[in-house]
Amino acid sequence: MIYTVTFNPSLDYVVQIENLTLGEVNRTSCEAIYPGGKGNNVSVVLANLGMKSRALGFIAGFTGDALEKMLTDFGCTTDFIRLKEGMTRINVKINASEESEINGQGPEITAEAIRELFEKLEQIQEGDILVLAGSIPNTLPEDIYERIMERLAERKIHIVVDATKDLLLNVLKYHPFLIKPNNHELEELFGVTLKQEKDIIVYARKLQEMGAVNVLISMAGDGALLLTEDGKVYRKMPPKGNVVNSVGAGDSMVAGFLTGYLNTNNYEKALQLGIAAGSASAFLSWLAGKDEIVKLLQQPPEEYGL
Template structure:
């Protein structure tokens, strides 16, 4: 069983448009409302592919109740934790070439008592988990070492922790020695102070994260695929072509879900993660792929070429929210 924790879940509304023009009146071609937050998306992707998962989800206000309704409609096994502040809402505008413009609310603060309740719920449920995934941004006022604290407590209990976050929270978590971290290109650059323009730069930055304490690092690189450095220093690079991209929202979460579902190690797990991510990019909104959506024939895995240049990050097609 894979347990997920999302401290800052959301309602995600995706609006598909023909083109995004600043200051213009734009008519939407389609809209989609999905439950959101990185951990929530990991659980949704796992459920869609018959992998057991449970999501620990704080919720508040009418938005939070709507979030729970959407999760219940999908059949998500969850541990809902009521909080005082309202659940945030995010808006993504998707263009036909796969470019996504996002406006994310910051969320509302969690009190120390609410954080204690959430941590207790995670620790209780984690006793039967193979992996715990702690992912997403932190609400305002939440200590940056919250994931690091969980990592230390799980390590003592022999539980594997995967962390997918950014900024100071990522750095703090890495120093606590998680089993796996999944930064994207920008998060990796920020955490290591490294300018990333080539695959070789990714390898150098990942080396810094591992020196800080991370055992395995799975880096999502948008349209350039993903790079994995395992705990035993095996290195794999992979890509997945997407013929008709629709939305990259949640694709990084699908990558992590597929990777964990396939054993969280080596080329096979990387290939599965990329197949799930590529399928997610071809779906509207933040829908998670089902088995019928996943085409593994587009995945290519091999050793990395350090000299290979990376495409500019704003046109990312295989990354998460």
């Protein structure tokens, strides 16, 4: 089973505006509401690819009800903890000449709710996959990822971490199965500027030396690099297309990678499916379905277990 954890999920209100002018009334040309949060995005794309997962996290208020219903409608299994106060946040995603976001704060997560989450994590068994993705709301302890991974360290669970800065660096000692920084986040982690592929590989290897088992570096239009546990480096370029919305593309890459890995036990095919999924979502207004992803694969979908 794959489990995803989203500590601060959201309803994403996505609007298209031809020209955003501050200080004036702006009218949308189209709009939609989607379930949001990095872990939830991973669960949706997994469901689209025929993979089962269980979405964990915290919800509150009528917006939490709407979020859970949307995820269920998209084929996801949810096991959220309901908070007594506040409401699940609403994030506004503005697609204009440039992408802009206004993200809500979200409800306060109590110590009791954290204990309940740890009880749910006890369900995870050897061989399962746990995806920890996204930022930590300020009502949670900063070391929550570390506490989770320390608690599960002896379970032989494949843990995927998609986070930034110290949130990522501090968990490397627990040997996550996969981490997925992009090239800019890699620069930020080490305080360097990386202009050549060989330099990106050098610093990705440093993350392996610090404990990561596999390192997936997404590079937008330049594709992705995968450094695997057996010392190999795979590089794949993305398919051509027009980027419509980059929100969720990285989460889609994680879902595609996991699907490819679980179905084929082949890292190179996992990378290819990950890039196809990430690109397909980037070319759409929201997360890609199976048909859109399959269209971008370089080999028949049967080779990826689809």
